[in-house]
Amino acid sequence: MNKKTMSSRQRVVTTLSHREPDRVPLSMSITIDAYNNLKKYMGIEIADDNPPVGHWTDVPIHPLVNEKFGLDVFWLRMGSPKKKYYAKPSDPDKSIDEWGIEWSKSPLPNGGYYYEMSSHPLKDATVKDLDDYPWPDPYDPGRVDGLEKYLKSIHDDTEFAILAKFGGAIFETAWYMRGMEQFFNDLVENPEFVHALFKKLFEIQKGMDEVGIAAAGQYVDILRLSGEDLGTQETSLISLSMFRRLLRPYLQELWGFAKQKLIEKNPNAKIMLHSCGNVRSFIPDWIEMGLDLLDPIQPNAKGMDPVALKRDFGDRMSFHGGIDAQYVLPFGTPEEVRQHTRRYIQALAPGGGYIVAPVHNVQSDVRPENLVAMRDAVEEFGYYPIV
Numbered sequence: 001m002n003k004k005t006m007s008s009r010q011r012v013v014t015t016l017s018h019r020e021p022d023r024v025p026l027s028m029s030i031t032i033d034a035y036n037n038l039k040k041y042m043g044i045e046i047a048d049d050n051p052p053v054g055h056w057t058d059v060p061i062h063p064l065v066n067e068k069f070g071l072d073v074f075w076l077r078m079g080s081p082k083k084k085y086y087a088k089p090s091d092p093d094k095s096i097d098e099w100g101i102e103w104s105k106s107p108l109p110n111g112g113y114y115y116e117m118s119s120h121p122l123k124d125a126t127v128k129d130l131d132d133y134p135w136p137d138p139y140d141p142g143r144v145d146g147l148e149k150y151l152k153s154i155h156d157d158t159e160f161a162i163l164a165k166f167g168g169a170i171f172e173t174a175w176y177m178r179g180m181e182q183f184f185n186d187l188v189e190n191p192e193f194v195h196a197l198f199k200k201l202f203e204i205q206k207g208m209d210e211v212g213i214a215a216a217g218q219y220v221d222i223l224r225l226s227g228e229d230l231g232t233q234e235t236s237l238i239s240l241s242m243f244r245r246l247l248r249p250y251l252q253e254l255w256g257f258a259k260q261k262l263i264e265k266n267p268n269a270k271i272m273l274h275s276c277g278n279v280r281s282f283i284p285d286w287i288e289m290g291l292d293l294l295d296p297i298q299p300n301a302k303g304m305d306p307v308a309l310k311r312d313f314g315d316r317m318s319f320h321g322g323i324d325a326q327y328v329l330p331f332g333t334p335e336e337v338r339q340h341t342r343r344y345i346q347a348l349a350p351g352g353g354y355i356v357a358p359v360h361n362v363q364s365d366v367r368p369e370n371l372v373a374m375r376d377a378v379e380e381f382g383y384y385p386i387v
Contacts, residue, residue, distance in 0.1 A: 003383050008072035012161035012221055015352040016270045016293060016318050024349045024382035026375060027073035027163070027320060027357040031057040033112040033364035034371075035065075041368035044068060055103055055115050058361040063158055070375050073222070073355065074160035076151065078212050082142035085134060094118065098136045101176055112364035120179035127196045135200060138167075138207025144215040151219040161221040163272070166212025167205035167258065169226035170198055170250050187242060194246055202250045209258040217265030222293065224272050225255060231277025233301045240281050252289045259290050272320060276360070278303040287316050296321030296359035297348075299328075299340075306347035318353040323374055325358050330365040334373035341377035349386050356382065 005022045006014065014021035030038070032053050039046070044065055051059035054077070066074055086096040093105035100121035106114050122133070143166075154162060174197050175183035186194050205226070213220070228251070230237050238247075255271060262269045270292035275282075280303035283294070297319050298304055306322060322344035323329060328337055341356060348354035356378050362371065 007159035009159055009161045009221065011072055012355065013268050015349075015354060016222070017268070017352065018315065018318070019352045020350075020384045021352065022383065024345055024378055024386075025072040025161070025355045026070060026378045026382075027075075027355050028061070028069075028071055028362060028371070029058055029075055029358075029360070030061060030362040031112075031364055032059045033057075034362045034366055035059050035061065037364070038069070038368045038371060039065060041372075042068060055097070056361055057112070057114055063154065063160070066160060067158070069371075070379075072161055073163050073357075074154055074158065076154070076162060076164045078143050078164075078166045078208065079145055079147060080142055081137065081140035082145075083137065083140055085136065099173065099177055100134070108364065110365050117176060120177055120182075122177040122197070123179045123182055125178075125193075127193050130196050130200055133200075136204055138204050139211055143208065144211055147212070148216045148219075151216040155219040162219055163222040163224055164212065164216070164220045165224040165226075167207075167209035167226065167254070169228050170201045170205060170254070171228050171230065171247055172226070173201050173205075174198060187238065187246065191246065198247070198250045202254055206254055206257055209254070210261065213258065213261045213265060217262050217269070220262065220266060220269055222270055222272050223258060223262050224274060224295075225258065227274040229274075229276045230282060231275060231279040231298075231301060233277055233298070235278055235302070236281055237277075240285070243282060244285065248285060248289070255289055255291065270318070277301045280304060280309075283309075283313055283317065287313065291317070293318045293320055293355075295319075296357070297344075298359050299324040299344075300326055306344055310348050310350075310353075314348070314351065314353055318355070319348050320355040321357045321359045322348060322354075323356065323358045325360050325363065325366070329358060329370050329374070330363065330367075332370065334369050337370045337373040338377045338380075341374050342381045345378070345381050346386060349382065349384075 011021040012025045015025055046062055049062045053059055085098045095103050101117055102119035103115040104118040106116050259271050272293035272295055273291055274295045276298055278301040294317055328340045
């Protein structure tokens with residue numbers, strides 16, 4: 001008997017409203033080698049499926065793969081600018097993005113590859129240099145070319161909830177451009193530079209959210225604000241007081257702007273933050289700042305126990321993620337994946353407010369069998385009432 005009584009979109013909207021849907025929703029982002037392995041394992045051949053590869057080798061999942069695998073959420077990112085800011089380096093294993101950051105292709109032991117930052121364009125910059133820097137143009141028409149038409153087709157022709165990312169990070173982009181060591185010194189010794197850099201980044205990321213939402217916000221169910229990783233597995237990267245003093249004002253204005261514009265287009269839409277590691281100390285502030293959904297709930301990070309998170313914040317915050325990508329998905333057996341997924345469903349799903357997902361882009365060392373085990377566990381244990 002088919003227990004489904006909702007579409008994927010209805011399922012996601014319901015759970016993010018802190019109500020129980022028919023079944024816990026399922027979501028996933030994935031890297032190129034893992035994606036190709038999964039398609040091959042499932043016997044899916046798509047002639048025109050040559051997805052663009054992101055800096056973390058992540059790729060968009062084709063709608064047909066999304067459907068056949070059983071995902072409820074369709075991930076989409078903004079298009080690329082028409083203007084080319086930097087010439088392609090002569091080394092074919094290097095590239096420079098629109099922020100001026102150089103990325104180098106690094107081989108992995110299993111035969112795959114990854115990209116690592118290999119230069120930081122603002123490493124030696126001063127506050128004055130920021131005024132003369134060739135910043136990305138958020139209003140470049142290439143960012144939204146075809147965006148409304150494509151999202152409308154996904155919305156009208158499928159049942160998926162749409163998760164989109166338009167703008168990006170402030171904190172992370174700052175250290176990408178400055179270099180982590182120099183930037184963390186700046187946080188203590190050069191707050192004038194930090195504020196000047198944050199202000200520049202805020203204006204650009206706000207512009208990107210503005211144009212993306214204006215073009216297609218009516219079709220967006222979840223807006224992924226950025227990847228503001230603020231935690232290690234042991235503790236936060238910065239103190240709560242430093243967060244409040246230096247970063248919160250910019251994020252609060254950015255999130256407030258994006259959320260207001262989004263709900264004008266789609267009153268049921270929610271905003272999501274990706275932040276790895278132990279970020280528990282920030283959650284009360286993030287709730288005050290209007291955040292609806294937190295990703296990824298890293299299992300091996302201190303302070304991120306799912307039972308405690310649900311108990312303390314589950315009535316005000318929804319959660320996305322939880323399925324361990326460090327040990328269980330790459331190295332566990334399908335049965336271990338099954339039980340791990342069941343644990344997170346039992347901890348986070350009662351009352352709604354949870355979307356099952358791996359905690360990060362699925363890497364090339366994850367066997368398709370384990371992804372299928374995660375999906376099957378959602379079908380086995382994810383129907384309400386949760387037991």
